[in-house]
Structure formats: C-alpha cells, structure tokens
Amino acid sequence: MGLKSERSVFLIFxxxxxxxxxxxxxxxxxxxxxEGESEGAKMVKFLKPNKAVIVLQGRYAGRKAVIVRSFDDxxxxxxxxxxxxxxxxxxxxxxxxxxxxxxxxxxSRVKCFVKLVNYRHLMPTRYTLDVDLKDVVSGxxxxxxxxKVSAARETKxxxxxxxxxxxxxxxxxxxxx
Amino acid sequence: MVAGKKTKKTHESIxxxxxxxxxxxxxxxxxxxxxxxxxxxxxxxxxxSNNCPPxxxxxxxxxxxxxxxxxxxxxxxxVDLGTACxxxxxxxxxxxxxxxxxxxxxxxxxxx
Numbered sequence: 001m002g003l004k005s006e007r008s009v010f011l012i013f014x015x016x017x018x019x020x021x022x023x024x025x026x027x028x029x030x031x032x033x034x035e036g037e038s039e040g041a042k043m044v045k046f047l048k049p050n051k052a053v054i055v056l057q058g059r060y061a062g063r064k065a066v067i068v069r070s071f072d073d074x075x076x077x078x079x080x081x082x083x084x085x086x087x088x089x090x091x092x093x094x095x096x097x098x099x100x101x102x103x104x105x106x107x108s109r110v111k112c113f114v115k116l117v118n119y120r121h122l123m124p125t126r127y128t129l130d131v132d133l134k135d136v137v138s139g140x141x142x143x144x145x146x147x148k149v150s151a152a153r154e155t156k157x158x159x160x161x162x163x164x165x166x167x168x169x170x171x172x173x174x175x176x177x
Numbered sequence: 178m179v180a181g182k183k184t185k186k187t188h189e190s191i192x193x194x195x196x197x198x199x200x201x202x203x204x205x206x207x208x209x210x211x212x213x214x215x216x217x218x219x220x221x222x223x224x225x226s227n228n229c230p231p232x233x234x235x236x237x238x239x240x241x242x243x244x245x246x247x248x249x250x251x252x253x254x255x256v257d258l259g260t261a262c263x264x265x266x267x268x269x270x271x272x273x274x275x276x277x278x279x280x281x282x283x284x285x286x287x288x289x
Contacts, residue, residue, distance in 0.1 A: 043221065043245065046244055047216055081217070124240070126243060
C-alpha cells in the first residue's frame with residue numbers, strides 16, 4: 001500500500017515537471033497577484049467537460065484522459081465529486097516517414113477506456129481536448145459490458161481521427177514517469 | 178533598510194488579517210482540503226508556508242493557476258503559520274473560503 005501511494009506521488013511530481021509550468025514562474029507572487037487583485041471574487045471551475053486530465057490511481061494510472069461529464073456533487077451511488085472520463089489505454093506509436101501506409105495505419109491505433117473516476121484520483125492539466133464525445137459516452141454506457149465496449153470503440157474512432165489530423169499532440173504522447 | 182521594515186509591518190498585518198479570518202470567516206487547513214476547495218472553486222485565497230514540501234506546493238499552485246485563485250507564500254514555516262492561525266499544530270497550507278470581516282483577499286495579493 002505504501003508503494004502505491006509513493007507511485008502516485010512520484011507521478012504527480014513528474015506531471016508537475018512535464019506540464020511545463022515550472023515552479024519558478026509560480027513562486028514569484030506577482031504572477032498570481034495579477035489575477036487575484038483584478039477579480040477578487042471570481043473563481044473558475046476547471047473540472048469541466050473537454051478538460052484533459054491525467055489519471056493518478058488504479059489500472060490506468062499515468063494515462064491521459066478527457067472529462068466527458070462531471071458530477072460535482074456526486075450521485076447516490078457515489079456521494080463524492082467524480083467524473084466520467086474517456087482516456088487512452090494504449091497510446092499510438094511513433095509514425096516515421098519511412099513507414100508504409102499500412103504500417104502507419106497500424107501504428108496510429110489508439111486503445112481507449114471509459115471510466116468513472118473520483119476527482120481525487122485525477123490531476124487536471126491546462127490542456128483541453130474538444131472532441132465531441134457527449135453522445136457516445138453517455139450516462140448509462142457503463143451499465144453493461146457491451147455498452148461499455150461499444151462506447152470505447154466509438155471513442156477510439158474519434159481519438160484516432162483526431163490523432164491523424166496532428167492536433168492535440170500532447171494528449172497523444174505517452175507521459176513518461 | 179526600508180524594505181526590511183516594510184516586510185515586518187506587512188507580515189504583522191497578514192497575521193492580524195488571518196486572526197480576523199479565523200474568528201469571523203471560513204477556512205480550511207491542510208493539503209487535502211485545500212485541493213478540495215480549489216476543485217469546487219470555493220477557495221478564495223491560498224496561503225502556503227515556506228517549508229511546505231515542493232511537490233505539495235507546486236500541486237497547489239498548479240490547481241490555483243487553473244482556478245485563477247491567488248496564492249500567498251507566507252513568510253514563515255508551518256509552525257509559524259499554525260501559530261498565526263491560533264492553532265496548536267503546524268499548518269502548511271490553508272485555504273480561505275469566506276473572509277468574513279477581514280479584507281485579506283483584497284489587500285494581501287496586492288501587497289507583495
């Protein structure tokens with residue numbers, strides 16, 4: 001159990017390094033002051049749909065995911081803040097210029113997962129991924145196995161086409177930790 | 178030096194303001210609840226002691242950056258911050274949810 005918590009802590013450390021928001025820029029009070037004094041009472045809710053997050057615990061620890069739907073106050077079964085995320089189980093490999101189209105297609109495959117995750121087990125990032133998954137990953141898609149599989153298959157399609165356009169490169173690169 | 182005097186005065190004023198928040202406002206102490214308040218966008222100001230572990234510190238700062246909430250680096254360690262809060266334990270980070278009668282939120286981020 002101690003090993004697991006160490007791993008997640010190590011994960012957070014690596015994440016904070018890799019999110020390219022160096023602590024040096026944050027420790028100067030002036031940078032955060034500007035926002036604090038201009039709008040004293042305004043706080044931004046940031047765990048919203050389309051936010052890219054990193055899963056910190058469980059089987060998918062270290063994987064990047066997108067918030068599809070958030071339940072801030074929880075539900076009866078889960079009386080805590082949690083959200084439905086769609087993430088990448090297996091990242092696409094690096095496609096090089098030498099690869100044939102068949103090989104490139106094979107390398108660009110993405111394996112996805114859909115999961116309900118507690119807010120505590122997520123690390124939000126400053127990135128977003130606006131892929132429309134609302135109709136695919138709905139509230140009841142985790143009720144039965146085949147619904148879950150079909151939802152994952154559909155998100156796989158959407159993720160793959162987004163990967164092929166070359167946008168959101170950060171999301172499709174594996175987080176090294 | 179003028180700068181040294183100024184920091185001492187503002188330091189005392191931070192302590193005074195914090196004491197007022199403790200009396201009249203709402204706050205949470207501790208890393209876990211600070212993150213909780215940031216996630217639910219309830220926190221209005223975060224105060225971190227100077228010996229807060231760098232991992233916790235950067236995590237809180239990152240969340241605060243996302244939530245657009247000010248972070249104040251308290252000029253003292255967690256023992257001092259605990260004393261400033263009137264508690265008999267150490268406080269590494271605290272989040273002010275409702276300042277009550279205090280003007281800490283308006284004055285502190287602009288001060289330093």
